[in-house]
Amino acid sequence: MSSPLLEVRELAVHRGRTPVLDIPTLRVGQGEVLALIGPNGAGKSTLLLTLAALLKPTAGTLAFHGEVLDSEARRQAYRRRVTMVFQDPLLFDTTVRENIAAGLKLHGVAAEARQQRVEATAAQFGITALLDRSARHLSGGEAQRTALARAFALRPELLLLDEPFSALDPPTRGGLLEDLGRILADTGTSALLATHDQAEASRLANRLAVMRGGRILQAGDLQQVMNHPDDPFVAAFVGMETLLQCTVSAAVEGVLTLALAGHELIAVGEAEVGDPILVGIRPEHVTLSLQTDKTSSARNQLPGTVTKVIPWGPFHRVELDCGFDLSTWVTPQSLTELALAPGRPVVAAFKATAVHVVRKGHPGGEAAQT
Amino acid sequence: MDLIWEGLRKALELLVGLDPEVLGITLLSLKVSGLATLISVVLGLGAAVAVALNEFPGKRLVIALMNTGMGLPPVVVGLFVTVLLWRNGPFGFLGILYTPAAIILAQAVIATPIIAGLGLAALQHLPPELRLQILSLGATRVQLVWLLLREARLPLLAAVMAGFGGVISEVGASIMVGGNLKGSTRVLTTATVMESSRGNFEVAFALSFILLVLAFSVNALLTHLQQARRPR
Known part of the structure; x- marks a missing residue:
């Protein structure tokens, strides 16, 4: 070579x-x-x-x-x-x-x-x-x-x-x-x-x-x-703003079911049942709608409430409470169409492939690194 | 007031008439202070570059000493150089006391710290990363020094002017180590002191005007160099 x-x-x-x-x-x-x-x-x-x-x-x-x-x-x-x-x-x-x-x-x-x-x-x-x-x-x-x-x-x-x-x-x-x-x-x-x-x-x-x-x-x-x-740290620095600590509740052929604050997330990855796991979701992979869409390819559809809308250049950054914090970007057009404002109930959708396993193991590791 | 006009008239008369004695004194002043400045540029800029480009323990102390040296009183320099060059002194064997060489030496001692101190300030004022940028463009050590000096040419030429201005106008050292000997070590400043102490004010004024014109001409030349080839 x-x-x-x-x-x-x-x-x-x-x-x-x-x-x-x-x-x-x-x-x-x-x-x-x-x-x-x-x-x-x-x-x-x-x-x-x-x-x-x-x-x-x-x-x-x-x-x-x-x-x-x-x-x-x-x-x-x-x-x-x-x-x-x-x-x-x-x-x-x-x-x-x-x-x-x-x-x-x-x-x-x-x-x-x-x-x-x-x-x-x-x-x-x-x-x-x-x-x-x-x-x-x-x-x-x-x-x-x-x-x-x-x-x-x-x-x-x-x-x-x-x-x-x-x-x-x-x-x-x-x-x-x-x-x-x-x-x-x-x-x-x-x-x-x-x-x-x-x-x-x-x-x-x-x-x-x-x-x-x-x-x-x-x-x-x-x-x-x-x-x-x-x-x-890398996740946060490359723009993966939502980081969630969950536990693996099921793992079937590379598809993981994760338990988190009373919700279930579907992710793609390899892990053992019962493992603690840290996952990240990039805001641009999250879309908002007013109701659950059964036909969508997004396996994760979570109801939540808008907590904040922040103008951010050509987009708006919308922060949600889905039982955990989640953020996303929307265009001014969607903002108007969905009438997004604090208190507005919405459904946040993202694909199983959008949930990235950042780290397996106990959350103690993060504290030790900072 | 009449005295000043009279001096101006006398100065023109001496200059236009190419009075051999005044011409000799003027040329000697120019030669002595010019050479002293030249020596100081080599030594002073050398010291400034060495201090600016290197890190060493005691650097701050060295800089403080260089800056103190900018204010050396000419009479103190004159005294030390006289004692060193005295017939029985450590450098008495040179036999240069009361010759133009002694004045050049004393004036170089005065101008070197001025050029070194102002030169160092000029080099330190350049962006610190400029040195790295020049090296990164593939410069050798010599090319680096040349480019840094060229970038700092405005304040560096100002340093040279300050050095020349300091020695062309000093009288203490020149009179002590030169002795104001007629036709040998009499320069414009020592001649002015002598003429005015004798009461020949119009000659003293004339010499002073010549000194001013000389200082102006040399500085005009250096200023031309300083401002030349700078694109608008």
């Missing part, structure tokens, strides 16, 4: 005596876009700086194409094949053109080739018209496009992105995310993206790693982690 693009082993970073990063293993394959998500202070930036060979780890090894970066010369050579983009665009006080050319100049690319590369990269990022402008007078989005173009002009094998969109307003961010996604796909560039926004992660990445306290809690295929988090 060929070596992965980048492989990390037993990586540890300490600040003073405090461990801030502990990554036993992490691999990034060719053409892969891995999103690192987690709250502030989870160690995302520290991990990226270490992977960029800008921060020397306390312990552990970094291997690029199977070659361990064990000398300063190798680290320096590696830094010419991997480039990092920060949240702050950190542009030089010169023109956009000179900024995009800056890395190429450092690499010793000849003037003519440099010029061609600058023009081509600027076109990719839609900033050709800005080339002769001063980098001091750019908008946030234009500045970040210039910073990304400066990195891309180097044709890096791996791009490390440390929350490059966090400071941008939503429309600017949307446009840039779309362009960056296209350019990453077109060029087959591998990337690591640190973000605290799961939506951003799901737009760019095909793999996801959830971090907390300097560790990777779960890593895997994007959909796999989004829909099958194996830890309550």
